[in-house]
């Protein structure tokens with residue numbers, strides 16, 4: 396059995412816990428620029444239709460008495476760590492999927508902690524007692540169903556889907572709730588009149604695969620098969636950083652500067668964790684809130700800011716810009732341990748730009764570590780920040796990593 400835990404309105408709940416004046420009030424955690432978006436909304440704020448990722452100005456329009464609190468990632472990370480160590484006390488198989496979310500494989504823990512339900516309740520109680528925060532737990536025989544279950548009775552919920560109930564729940568599951576089904580897939584599903592996961596079983600796998608490549612996975616899920624194990628590997632799946640711009644921009648030089656800045660942040664994070672990446676991706680959100688992401692898989696793993704920047708820039712150049720950009724981000728994935736052997740090229744190794752940049756990065760990283768902030772910047776970026784061209788960063792790892 397797999398248990399999925401998701402903290403309720405995590406950032407907002409932490410703020411309400413630490414400041415009694417915020418309790419029972421509509422609160423959002425968000426940046427202070429007028430272009431910021433809601434990071435987390437308290438349940439009181441959600442009553443007004445306020446949701447994560449909604450622009451703050453819109454949230455304000457929906458609720459006159461809305462209280463906006465700036466986030467404190469250091470505090471949230473510290474609480475996250477405590478929560479994860481509580482989970483580790485119940486099972487050695489814990490996979491953290493974001494700052495406030497984790498899967499726990501509880502198979503075989505029965506002798507120590509009783510039924511899955513008892514165990515779920517014990518975890519919730521321990522978190523409540525230790526951190527004064529509520530959480531929602533879902534327990535099911537497969538991973539993705541556990542995640543769906545944790546969402547069923549939020550907040551402060553505990554939902555158990557037994558192996559006997561699983562087929563019925565799966566068949567009736569609205570297709571938009573299935574992870575990996577986006578807008579484009581939804582359109583195709585509507586054409587085929589697929590509304591629930593169970594409807595997929597009406598089609599043959601070869602037909603679905605021919606039409607839509609990634610369907611074998613959905614087909615398996617619809618049959619109750621989810622072979623993905625709870626992964627305890629402590630390597631994050633990706634690192635990314637993005638900036639919401641203080642004004643929509645379309646000029647190349649400004650965006651280049653932002654990509655450079657984000658690439659440096661990501662590169663620094665990557666190197667600090669002794670990792671290298673095999674994939675670089677970029678994300679752009681346009682003035683009309685549509686967004687694109689593009690990625691490239693590299694022949695050789697890299698970790699220098701310059702290499703990440705160059706790949707990001709290459710990806711950016713290939714995107715046809717029809718609208719102005721309001722958010723730009725750079726990320727890396729397919730992360731590998733730096734200490735693992737890496738295929739080396741036989742000739743001219745010392746002359747490779749990646750090797751030379753490694754020396755620059757090392758020097759910059761150590762200065763940043765000692766003095767912090769913007770002690771040192773690439774010259775191209777200096778001009779940009781002097782202009783005050785953009786809002787400061789929203790360093791985001793949301794929903795992407797396994798461990799902060």
Ligand SMILES: [Mg+2]
Pocket residue numbers: 401402403404405495496
């Ligand atoms: Mg949550």
